[in-house]
Amino acid sequence: MNLTPEQRQVGRQNYYNALGVSRRDVLKSVAVAPAAGAFYYGYSQLEDETVRAGLIGTGSQGNLLLSVANPDFLRFEAYSEIRPSQIQRVRNGDAGDPMRLGFLRKYNMSETQFEQEVRYHRDYRKLLENPDLDLVVIALPLHLHFSVVREALLAGKHVFCEAPLAERGDQCKQLANLAREKNLVLATGHHRHYSMLYDNALSLIEDGVLGEVQHVRAFWHRNNSWPRLDNATDADGSVLHDDPWQDPIPAMDANLDYQGYGYESLEELCWWRLHRRMGGGLVTELGSHQLEVCGLLLGGVHPLAVSGVGGGCFFDGHRDIEDQVFATFEFPGHSHPQGKPGGNNADDIVVVTFSAISSNSIDGYGEQVMGSRGTMFVEQEQNVMLFKEPAPGEKAMRAATEISLTLSETSQPAIVAAESDSSGSAGAGWAQAATAGNSSRGYREELEHLAWCIRNPSAENQPRCGPAAALATATYAQVANQAIRQRRRIEFQPGWFDLESAEAPPLDEDLLAGS
Incomplete structure (x- = not known):
């Protein structure tokens, strides 16, 4: 949607107006909750010890997961990686990037502490042998997901694997069955399951706001x-x-034994997303x-x-x-x-x-x-805009027309032009207060809930992005x-x-x- 700045602002305000009516009670509670993610998704602070985790694959996504993980829920104590550049990167992080902190900044460690407290394994199988680790987080190229997840489950580890879980549906079923047999938690990185923005958007659709x-x-x-x-x-x-899938290959990776890891060239190893x-x-x-x-x-x-x-x-x-x-x-x-x-x-x-x-x-x-009654635009997982469809007899609604939400005689929410009903404006403040400053896309919450499920095992306590979603x-x-x-x-x-x-x-x- 090619919108003017005015139209975009109106669309965002329309969204807040609608939320202020449909989710007012929920959002009032969220605004004062100590942890919004926990409130939304039904988990709490851990009463037992923090989950001890190992990270396999420390590229861009692995570094992201390390950076967003809440140390009150899980702490990374080991990692495995074969590329020298990524080994250095996960230690130091990316300068100026709060989403790629690296171990030193994440845990406020000195080089000496890092060497003493975080174990490095070139061979991920050695990491899986560590009896102190509860959870393995896997952020490897897709073709390795099935085999490494399987080995981790066989080693008795709970597993979080970046999405998708495997290349094929039959492989996902095999991993789900294995996790069930071993009584282990298996989760996949479909973080939108834990995005409060999508949860709020879904509630408006379920309420029939869009028709x-x-x-x-x-x-x-x-x-x-x-x-x-x-x-x-x-x-x-x-x-x-x-x-971005073909970044320059750092010089320190030039002598990597790519053939020993099953790759036909160094480019194939580093630019794996470009190959089927x-x-x-x-x-x-x-x-x-x-x-x-x-x-x-x-x-x-x-x-x-x-x-x-x-x-x-x-x-x-x-x-x-x-x-x-x-x-x-x-x-x-x-x-x-x-x-x-x-x-x-x-x-x-x-x-x-x-x-x-x-x-x-x-x-x-x-x-x-x-x-049939409105259009919702979710932009880059960060913004939601809402626009009304014109009813018969109305002039075509400009995208810059502000709207609100009212409840019909059957309690069904309906979009109205703001000038004819301002009932949504009072609740818009709660909606903005509850969502302001919350830039999480769900990465932090998916790991928090996973750790909580591991420490509170039951049939009911399962990740929202478990085997069925995968x-x-x-x-x-x-x-x-x-x-x-x-x-x-x-x-x-x-x-x-x-x-x-x-x-x-x-x-x-x-x-x-x-x-």
Whole structure:
């Protein structure tokens, strides 16, 4: 959405006005709660000892998890990494980046304390042998997730794995079954499950503020087309682009034995996201998070089918993933037999589109939820804007028109123009007070709740991003990639999302054979 500053401000105020009516009591409590995440998601401070954790993989995401982890809930005491540059980075952090602190700044350690108190293992299997560790946090390239998570569970460790849990749905089911057999907690890094912003947005949709939702647009648009500032080229003389998935390789990594770790080149090891056999491409790395939250926004349902197109349209060399992808998912609407609450209308389909492009960034990333009474725009996990649809007889509503929320005779929230009813404005202050300054995207809260579940084991105390959520998102990405690469429509089967079922999406070659 290309909005003026005035329209953006009005959209944000509309969101606060709506929250002030629909969630006033909740937000008043949040505003005075000592820990908002704990209040939202039903956990509390640990009464037992802090969970002792080891970190496997200390790249950008691993360093982020170290930095956001609340030491009152868990403390990292060991780590494993093979790249010298990342070993140095996780010790010192990134200068000026509060989200990449490194061990020294995170725990206010001296070099001597760090060497004495934090154990380093080049071989992650040695870390898994440490009997003092309760939890292993895994932030490795995707192709290693399944095997390393499996080894960690077999070693008796609770596991948090960055998303997605595995490349395929059948692998997710195997890991879920193993965790259950071992009575261990298994969580995946789908942090939007712990985002208060998304929780509030979901509450407005559930209250019917947007009316009937028939379309959701999810997008992640970046422009990586510019040549790198250092004018670097590859061995063939091709220009390297300013792509965060293709960062300059530090000189200290030059002598790394990449072949000993199963890689064909140093570039493949360092730029693993650019290769299908190492990563899942744009849908898996970016879209899985957005598609999973789209399912939540539609009531926790799974898609019925997906079709797609994409390809390597722009970049040459050093990659075999797509640089542009477009996927159309068909989700069941409320009255569809597979919808919630369900009905008999098989034509009630909600279309969810996902696009990821690498040569234009005007839209950034976010989700637009389009309903019959209003539109919600979630921007980069940080801002929510709300706009009204004009009713019959009304002039077309400008996006700069301020709106509020009122309760109908049936207590159903309805959007009204602010000049005709200001009932939402009184509660808007509570909404702003409860959300102001809370820039968490859910990373901190997902680790806090995981630690709490580990120390308070029960069937009820389970992570919100557990095996079922992991299975769903891995399946979305796996099947969407198949649809894009084969340019066809594929129907999802209910058993693919059932942890108890042996059904799983066919592998690429099986799907082609059956076409």
